[in-house]
Amino acid sequence: MSTNTQTSFDLIGMLKRSAIATIIAFLLFLPTLGLKTSASGGVDGLFLQYRWSLLAMGCAAIFIGKMALELFAKPKDGQQKPAAQASAWAKAIASPKTAKAVAPLLMIFAIAFPFLPFADRYVLDIGILIITYVMLGWGLQIVVGLAGLLDLGYVAFYAVGAYSYALLSAHFGFGFWMCLPLAGILAAAWGVILGFPVLRLRGDYLAIVTLAFGEIIRIILLNWRSFTGGSNGLSSIPRPSFFGLPFNQEPGGFAATFGLEYSSLQRIIFLYFLILALATFTFFVTGRLRRLPIGRAWEALREDEIACRSLGINTVNTKLSAFAIGAMFGGFAGSFFAAKQAFVSPESFNFMESATILAIVVLGGMSSQLGVVFSAIAMIGGIELLRQLQFLKVIFGPDFDPSQLRLLLFGLAMVLMMLWRPRGIVSTRTPTVFLKDEKTVSAAMISQGRG
Amino acid sequence: MNYFLQQLINGVTLGSIYGLIAIGYTMVYGIIGMINFAHGDVFMVGAFVSLITIIIFGITGTSSVALGIGALILVAAISMVIAGVYGWTIERLAYRPLRGSFRLAPLITAIGVSILLQNFVQATQGARVKPLNAIISGGFTVLEGNDFVVRVTYMQILIVVLTFVLMTGFTYLISKTSLGRAQRACEQDMKMATLLGIDVNRTISTTFVIGAALAAVAGLMYLLYYGVIDFYIGFSAGIKAFTAAVLGGVGSLPGAMLGGLVIGLIEVFFAAYFSSEYKDVAAFSMLIVVLIFMPQGLLGRPEIEKV
Numbered sequence: 232m233s234t235n236t237q238t239s240f241d242l243i244g245m246l247k248r249s250a251i252a253t254i255i256a257f258l259l260f261l262p263t264l265g266l267k268t269s270a271s272g273g274v275d276g277l278f279l280q281y282r283w284s285l286l287a288m289g290c291a292a293i294f295i296g297k298m299a300l301e302l303f304a305k306p307k308d309g310q311q312k313p314a315a316q317a318s319a320w321a322k323a324i325a326s327p328k329t330a331k332a333v334a335p336l337l338m339i340f341a342i343a344f345p346f347l348p349f350a351d352r353y354v355l356d357i358g359i360l361i362i363t364y365v366m367l368g369w370g371l372q373i374v375v376g377l378a379g380l381l382d383l384g385y386v387a388f389y390a391v392g393a394y395s396y397a398l399l400s401a402h403f404g405f406g407f408w409m410c411l412p413l414a415g416i417l418a419a420a421w422g423v424i425l426g427f428p429v430l431r432l433r434g435d436y437l438a439i440v441t442l443a444f445g446e447i448i449r450i451i452l453l454n455w456r457s458f459t460g461g462s463n464g465l466s467s468i469p470r471p472s473f474f475g476l477p478f479n480q481e482p483g484g485f486a487a488t489f490g491l492e493y494s495s496l497q498r499i500i501f502l503y504f505l506i507l508a509l510a511t512f513t514f515f516v517t518g519r520l521r522r523l524p525i526g527r528a529w530e531a532l533r534e535d536e537i538a539c540r541s542l543g544i545n546t547v548n549t550k551l552s553a554f555a556i557g558a559m560f561g562g563f564a565g566s567f568f569a570a571k572q573a574f575v576s577p578e579s580f581n582f583m584e585s586a587t588i589l590a591i592v593v594l595g596g597m598s599s600q601l602g603v604v605f606s607a608i609a610m611i612g613g614i615e616l617l618r619q620l621q622f623l624k625v626i627f628g629p630d631f632d633p634s635q636l637r638l639l640l641f642g643l644a645m646v647l648m649m650l651w652r653p654r655g656i657v658s659t660r661t662p663t664v665f666l667k668d669e670k671t672v673s674a675a676m677i678s679q680g681r682g
Numbered sequence: 683m684n685y686f687l688q689q690l691i692n693g694v695t696l697g698s699i700y701g702l703i704a705i706g707y708t709m710v711y712g713i714i715g716m717i718n719f720a721h722g723d724v725f726m727v728g729a730f731v732s733l734i735t736i737i738i739f740g741i742t743g744t745s746s747v748a749l750g751i752g753a754l755i756l757v758a759a760i761s762m763v764i765a766g767v768y769g770w771t772i773e774r775l776a777y778r779p780l781r782g783s784f785r786l787a788p789l790i791t792a793i794g795v796s797i798l799l800q801n802f803v804q805a806t807q808g809a810r811v812k813p814l815n816a817i818i819s820g821g822f823t824v825l826e827g828n829d830f831v832v833r834v835t836y837m838q839i840l841i842v843v844l845t846f847v848l849m850t851g852f853t854y855l856i857s858k859t860s861l862g863r864a865q866r867a868c869e870q871d872m873k874m875a876t877l878l879g880i881d882v883n884r885t886i887s888t889t890f891v892i893g894a895a896l897a898a899v900a901g902l903m904y905l906l907y908y909g910v911i912d913f914y915i916g917f918s919a920g921i922k923a924f925t926a927a928v929l930g931g932v933g934s935l936p937g938a939m940l941g942g943l944v945i946g947l948i949e950v951f952f953a954a955y956f957s958s959e960y961k962d963v964a965a966f967s968m969l970i971v972v973l974i975f976m977p978q979g980l981l982g983r984p985e986i987e988k989v
Contacts, residue, residue, distance in 0.1 A: 435717045435789050446966055447966050645790065
């Protein structure tokens with residue numbers, strides 16, 4: 232497979248390589264797929280369940296897959312992949328012109344969405360979820376995509392935002408609109424607190440430190456029972472009202488005031504527009520920030536920190552502002568999350584959340600705002616679709632839960648995406664601003680991870 | 683005082699386990715400069731393979747220590763082989779194609795592999811914790827005070843001795859064999875090593891296999907020591923072992939062991955004297971503090987940034 236230079240059809244070699252792959256797969260799957268430890272026995276603990284058919288299916292799948300790869304994959308010609316074509320396609324999507332054309336269409340669709348005939352409560356909930364992740368993705372994109380600082384603990388700021396709304400409303404009786412900016416400020420403050428000590432760290436060390444930070448926040452939320460409610464979380468968080476009009480059946484409520492018939496859907500639609508407004512705000516702010524000197528400094532920092540410093544850019548301020556602004560949007564989204572759920576618990580803020588948001592940013596192409604929208608739709612929508620895959624029960628038996636597979640596929644998608652297009656679907660690393668015309672800089676070569 | 687001594691013994695045992703995992707991190711980071719985020723999950727797979735092998739052989743609590751140890755060595759060998767295959771496959775499929783790509787690409791893939799492994803094991807083995815009855819039980823009393831009895835279990839002795847043996851063998855491997863020389867050469871300058879005829883790809887693969895095999899032994903130890911595993915143990919053990927590797931100085935093998943011991947002791951003492959709920963916070967804060975004030979670690983050499 233490594234040096235497949237001959238062009239002739241090599242069936243024996245193909246079979247041999249596929250057989251080797253199958254043997255390896257057999258070793259990998261034997262203790263996991265083939266043998267299952269079950270604890271449903273007596274007091275004495277575990278016994279084994281043999282699943283030879285599943286093991287055989289797994290190995291057969293690998294054999295067929297490997298054969299298909301051998302047959303259809305183009306022989307690798309070193310570095311001569313048609314990256315130019317692919318990036319031309321990607322460039323077309325990522326170019327500001329396309330973005331200008333597509334963004335309003337998306338916006339119109341997003342506004343019309345709740346009034347479409349199929350928009351029931353379930354669909355709207357998914358819509359809200361997707362837009363929340365789009366907003367989080369744009370927030371994290373400042374840190375990861377623009378400033379190039381890999382942050383694995385972004386969910387901590389989301390948690391700070393959610394808990395600050397929950398706690399402020401519980402202790403001081405603040406409303407949602409009062410808490411929203413406060414949550415953003417608090418999250419930004421945490422961003423600075425985290426950012427300040429880790430400024431000197433290099434890429435992957437920084438990633439691990441932010442991961443540790445996220446876990447610390449989660450463990451504190453879990454164990455500081457008197458303040459955060461521990462694993463029970465905080466419940467009965469007040470829901471946001473429409474300019475003081477609550478969504479209920481009472482005479483002073485939203486429906487009565489506007490002479491509408493009461494429906495619980497009204498509150499959901501309101502929440503939908505609320506998050507849409509917040510996300511649009513995020514879109515405009517981050518879009519403008521890119522064109523400001525600070526945005527250019529972020530991009531410069533991502534490309535080369537040493538060059539940046541020697542050109543007189545204050546890297547400390549640049550990094551801190553990226554952390555703080557990214558965290559602030561996380562805080563906004565968190566406070567919306569608390570308002571929507573009316574309940575927060577530490578379980579909502581585990582590492583998987585951070586990984587999901589990061590995956591959205593990475594798959595969206597690091598620095599493309601539109602890419603984040605598409606990858607959030609693909610990711611969150613795809614996960615929801617997996618819940619519907621009931622036919623898998625036929626293959627894996629009746630006690631199989633397809634939603635168990637979703638995280639497995641999620642991890643697999645993350646790996647395959649990175650292998651296929653290390654820079655994401657919509658991958659450009661061309662600077663947001665340039666003089667007169669765009670030059671082909673080395674960034675274009677690096678954009679597909681080569682160079 | 684007796685209480686302190688008991689915690690010291692427990693901490694050294696836990697630290698040995700962390701040290702063995704940390705070697706995998708430190709070797710991989712030393713050679714290709716990436717954090718193998720999935721390493722903690724290879725450790726978890728090793729623990730599961732050990733559990734399954736133990737059940738296949740029907741090893742239960744036995745009175746004969748020699749028989750028990752012999753059987754466990756067989757279990758360790760099998761899980762080392764399987765975990766080694768896992769390590770090799772992960773490197774081959776997920777990391778090698780991205781070598782020479784931009785800096786964060788392999789780390790993101792590694793996170794994907796980690797999620798994949800966790801959920802693969804969860805889907806195939808179930809989400810519930812797996813308990814195992816103690817195989818080697820018993821121990822002896824070291825010190826008997828008026829209020830507290832210090833005990834060392836045979837299991838703890840086995841863990842520390844086995845770790846020591848593996849470490850010695852491993853240090854020999856790195857310092858004396860041609861494989862060790864090739865590894866050190868790749869660590870210093872991969873391009874130059876290639877020019878001198880070293881098969882860099884094979885060396886890196888071997889590094890992953892060795893790291894995974896040591897993690898599998900750590901997984902077996904964890905299983906025997908705690909008697910309960912689930913699909914999620916790799917996450918926090920992985921971060922702590924990484925902390926150990928950083929604390930000892932990334933790239934330094936004695937450093938990894940030393941760092942493992944320090945992290946094990948910190949965790950155990952913090953749980954014993956302050957709060958067991960916040961013991962992970964102590965270990966993670968240690969990571970942050972070390973990285974900020976001592977990025978080169980205890981025994982590492984300072985990293986020089988090249989332009």
